[in-house]
Amino acid sequence: MNIIVCIKRVPDSESRIVVGGDGRSIDSQGIKFVLNPYDEYAVEEALRLKEAAGAGSVTVMTLGGEESKETLRTALAMGADQAVLLKGQPSDDGFGTAEKLAAAIKVGEYDLVLFGKQAIDDDNLQVPAMVAELLGLPCATVVVELKVEANKVTAEREVEGGHETVEFELPGVIAAQKDLNQPRYPSLKGIMAAKKKPLEEVDVGDAEARLEVIELMKLPERAAGEVVGEGPDAVPELVRKLREEAKVL
Amino acid sequence: MNVLAFAEQRAGTLRQVALETVTAGRALADGLGIELLAVLLGPPRLADEAERLGRYGADRVLLGTADTLGEYAPEAYTELLARAVQEHAAKALILPASAQGKDLAPRVAARLEAGLASDVTELAVEDGRVVAVRPVYGGKLLARVGFKMDPALLTVRARAYTAAENPRPGEVEGMTPEVDPEKLRTRVRLAAAEKRERPDVAEAEIIVAGGRGMQGPENWKLLEELADALGPGAALGASRAVVDAGWRPHAEQVGQTGKVVAPPLYFAIGISGAIQHLAGMRTARCIVAVNKDAEAPILKVADYGIVGDLFEVVPRLAEEIRKLRSEG
Numbered sequence: 001m002n003i004i005v006c007i008k009r010v011p012d013s014e015s016r017i018v019v020g021g022d023g024r025s026i027d028s029q030g031i032k033f034v035l036n037p038y039d040e041y042a043v044e045e046a047l048r049l050k051e052a053a054g055a056g057s058v059t060v061m062t063l064g065g066e067e068s069k070e071t072l073r074t075a076l077a078m079g080a081d082q083a084v085l086l087k088g089q090p091s092d093d094g095f096g097t098a099e100k101l102a103a104a105i106k107v108g109e110y111d112l113v114l115f116g117k118q119a120i121d122d123d124n125l126q127v128p129a130m131v132a133e134l135l136g137l138p139c140a141t142v143v144v145e146l147k148v149e150a151n152k153v154t155a156e157r158e159v160e161g162g163h164e165t166v167e168f169e170l171p172g173v174i175a176a177q178k179d180l181n182q183p184r185y186p187s188l189k190g191i192m193a194a195k196k197k198p199l200e201e202v203d204v205g206d207a208e209a210r211l212e213v214i215e216l217m218k219l220p221e222r223a224a225g226e227v228v229g230e231g232p233d234a235v236p237e238l239v240r241k242l243r244e245e246a247k248v249l
Numbered sequence: 250m251n252v253l254a255f256a257e258q259r260a261g262t263l264r265q266v267a268l269e270t271v272t273a274g275r276a277l278a279d280g281l282g283i284e285l286l287a288v289l290l291g292p293p294r295l296a297d298e299a300e301r302l303g304r305y306g307a308d309r310v311l312l313g314t315a316d317t318l319g320e321y322a323p324e325a326y327t328e329l330l331a332r333a334v335q336e337h338a339a340k341a342l343i344l345p346a347s348a349q350g351k352d353l354a355p356r357v358a359a360r361l362e363a364g365l366a367s368d369v370t371e372l373a374v375e376d377g378r379v380v381a382v383r384p385v386y387g388g389k390l391l392a393r394v395g396f397k398m399d400p401a402l403l404t405v406r407a408r409a410y411t412a413a414e415n416p417r418p419g420e421v422e423g424m425t426p427e428v429d430p431e432k433l434r435t436r437v438r439l440a441a442a443e444k445r446e447r448p449d450v451a452e453a454e455i456i457v458a459g460g461r462g463m464q465g466p467e468n469w470k471l472l473e474e475l476a477d478a479l480g481p482g483a484a485l486g487a488s489r490a491v492v493d494a495g496w497r498p499h500a501e502q503v504g505q506t507g508k509v510v511a512p513p514l515y516f517a518i519g520i521s522g523a524i525q526h527l528a529g530m531r532t533a534r535c536i537v538a539v540n541k542d543a544e545a546p547i548l549k550v551a552d553y554g555i556v557g558d559l560f561e562v563v564p565r566l567a568e569e570i571r572k573l574r575s576e577g
Contacts, residue, residue, distance in 0.1 A: 121385065142348065217390065
């Protein structure tokens with residue numbers, strides 16, 4: 001089973017995010033960048049599928065700058081076999097990025113293309129389904145359970161109030177949601193081994209977006225609220241305020 | 250030129266987000282001074298549902314029905330929507346940012362080589378171009394984005410627009426539902442057994458969310474009781490800590506690696522307010538926090554707070570709300 005996992009370098013979810021001087025991007029000073037959390041589930045699933053098949057390889061790929069090598073190394077340390085850095089900047093929309101990735105993925109060389117369901121920076125949730133469409137492959141997004149038997153894929157995807165079962169035949173595209181598995185931590189041995197694993201670099205140029213970020217804005221400050229009181233005796237007053245002031249009950 | 254709005258149905262009934270999407274589409278079409286066409290795809294006998302869309306502002310309704318369109322059929326829906334955009338020279342196509350809309354919109358965008366703005370909370374027209382505001386970084390910032398070319402594809406977040414009646418003729422026109430069967434390679438079935446009684450946290454009017462202060466999954470019956478008192482529009486939510494601890498399913502998680510929500514009313518019970526949780530719920534219209542720690546960050550963003558033991562406060566709250574509801 002040959003699997004490719006597309007990943008992204010993003011700010012850690014505990015980071016405070018501040019608008020940068022240009023007003024259109026973030027100030028990356030002091031921010032810790034990590035492998036996108038949803039991509040960890042994708043890498044883990046790829047490793048499990050390869051292990052179950054007993055043969056094949058896991059390739060991790062990203063579109064980004066020199067700094068994304070660190071992110072690729074993290075995935076290699078988890079156990080991926082090789083990495084490809086597509087040198088160029090991802091676009092503000094999904095399509096530009098999807099075009100670059102789709103152009104680099106050779107149909108026929110992979111059975112499965114895995115993604116995290118979305119990157120937690122731009123929160124687009126677009127690229128996996130776009131890559132599938134551009135490559136003419138079947139696809140399931142927001143997947144919480146995956147079964148691959150011979151070349152038949154059964155994926156459970158999260159929908160409002162339940163699940164949808166999606167079935168298709170390989171090759172195909174899967175985008176991972178949080179419940180899919182429990183990602184492993186890179187072991188010390190894995191981290192050492194990752195340094196020697198092949199990391200190919202290809203210049204692909206910057207992705208071209210169909211839309212532009214005009215500005216990034218802070219959320220409007222919430223007016224300071226009030227502590228209605230202490231303990232259960234404050235409840236009647238709270239309920240009165242919710243009904244009469246806030247008019248939400 | 251037209252604006253198209255995708256009206257999502259499940260099992261032959263329009264979903265609430267369909268009406269919200271048509272309402273958003275109406276506002277955008279008015280801004281552009283062009284017609285709004287709703288597109289409804291689904292199983293046979295949808296004519297009554299199609300007619301309802303006129304009431305929410307659709308000038309016309311394109312209706313495509315077939316047995317094969319009853320369940321979500323990604324390839325067929327993609328083909329039919331892309332075709333509708335091309336045939337009607339659409340300036341914009343709006344879909345709900347629902348599970349189905351988020352899966353479908355990028356496929357259609359890729360087919361049309363178009364730009365897509367996801368999870369939009371505000372729409373505007375500036376100098377004839379579509380401009381949208383959307384939360385990014387899990388709700389920590391907002392991005393104002395403008396399309397460089399047509400068509401503009403957008404998914405609109407649930408509850409960002411309130412479905413509003415705005416009657417138009419809404420004349421229903423049939424669409425050819427046939428698609429090349431060669432292209433249909435995915436089979437989708439809704440797992441009906443798992444349908445839950447409460448609304449999804451992303452679409453709920455009221456969210457009752459619990460955190461580590463709940464002390465264990467067995468105590469969630471307190472929150473269920475409060476949600477029951479609040480009525481059928483109330484959903485249960487959870488902080489990342491309790492989801493990671495396995496107390497609650499990830500589908501309920503509110504925050505950067507869960508769902509970013511903006512309900513009219515949000516209860517944060519025993520949630521201290523980590524940065525990634527606050528980002529996910531701070532645009533709720535009214536936030537109520539119950540916490541034993543007077544210094545908890547959640548109390549800085551809450552409109553109303555009670556400092557105290559949630560095991561005493563929450564049952565009392567459920568009781569007072571039940572009393573209020575029974576008085577009508």
